[in-house]
Amino acid sequence: MDEDILYHLDLGTKTHNLPAMFGDVKFVCVRGSSNRMKAFEDMQDICTGTDRYCMYKTGPVLSINHGMGIPSISIMLHELIKLLYYAKCYDVTIIRIGTSGGIGIEPGSIVITDTAVDSFFKPQFEQIILDTVVTQNTELDKELAEELLKCSKEVPDFPTLIGHTMCTYDFYEGQGRLDGALCSFSNEKKLDYLQRAYKTGIRNIEMESSVFAAMCGLCGLKAAVVCVTLLNRLECDQINLPREVLLEYQQHPQKLISIFIKKRLGRYNPK
Ligand SMILES: O=P(O)(O)O[C@H]1O[C@H](CO)[C@@H](O)[C@H]1O
Numbered sequence: 001m002d003e004d005i006l007y008h009l010d011l012g013t014k015t016h017n018l019p020a021m022f023g024d025v026k027f028v029c030v031r032g033s034s035n036r037m038k039a040f041e042d043m044q045d046i047c048t049g050t051d052r053y054c055m056y057k058t059g060p061v062l063s064i065n066h067g068m069g070i071p072s073i074s075i076m077l078h079e080l081i082k083l084l085y086y087a088k089c090y091d092v093t094i095i096r097i098g099t100s101g102g103i104g105i106e107p108g109s110i111v112i113t114d115t116a117v118d119s120f121f122k123p124q125f126e127q128i129i130l131d132t133v134v135t136q137n138t139e140l141d142k143e144l145a146e147e148l149l150k151c152s153k154e155v156p157d158f159p160t161l162i163g164h165t166m167c168t169y170d171f172y173e174g175q176g177r178l179d180g181a182l183c184s185f186s187n188e189k190k191l192d193y194l195q196r197a198y199k200t201g202i203r204n205i206e207m208e209s210s211v212f213a214a215m216c217g218l219c220g221l222k223a224a225v226v227c228v229t230l231l232n233r234l235e236c237d238q239i240n241l242p243r244e245v246l247l248e249y250q251q252h253p254q255k256l257i258s259i260f261i262k263k264r265l266g267r268y269n270p271k
């Protein structure tokens, strides 16, 4: 294309010097909410002309939010991956830092995803392209997951483990919750489903990991998904922790990723 307009990021190849703005990026951190990002970055939003996504850059670290669910993160990833290409970035590591519902593990734990699975516990993402269902691979980078697990030893305050992550299209019935506006199954059915999920190695549930793993894999980006669990779904459906505890939990994966990045940059000084 003579010109490519990254519409949802309010950036473009003719209007912005993408290599000058982003050429040094080595780490991309993606998170759901823009407010959560603001809490961490005292920086100017790069995507000022749109309220779809917010983007911040600190040296080689780019942070961008992706909203909720597969369609939202997928649109962001298309434009972000093109941006990295136009900016001539190389050796980029991309990490989704998120929240999730845990299965059979202590709330506040971190799950590093090895493979994202669908609601049938299958390690795949079904993308509909034209009128065809295309099945894509959802395995994440094993070496990166192990490196992150090693970094977690520096933050012993919260348990960290590697496990499968189930990615759903819905927060309520789609995650086996009984507390939505609609509920068409019993508590017994719910528990049976979640226990079967646990037995296959699933340790948490969220809503973006499958398309994230599939797209990053297809585009050759080393990718990881690191999510804190806000509750144990075998015990409850509602997220009823006090706000300050939730905010503290949300910092767990953030702390781990900041140690990982500092180590990679040779700037980590354990106290
Ligand atoms: O990691 P965050 O953005 O919190 O996302 C998780 O929380 C949202 C639901 O509350 C879903 O988008 C799920 O993936």
Ligand SMILES: O=c1cc[nH]c(=O)[nH]1
Residues within 6 Å of the ligand: 099, 100, 101, 102, 171, 175, 205, 206, 207, 230
């Ligand atoms: O239970 C949960 C918590 C956070 N995000 C989800 O998708 N599910």
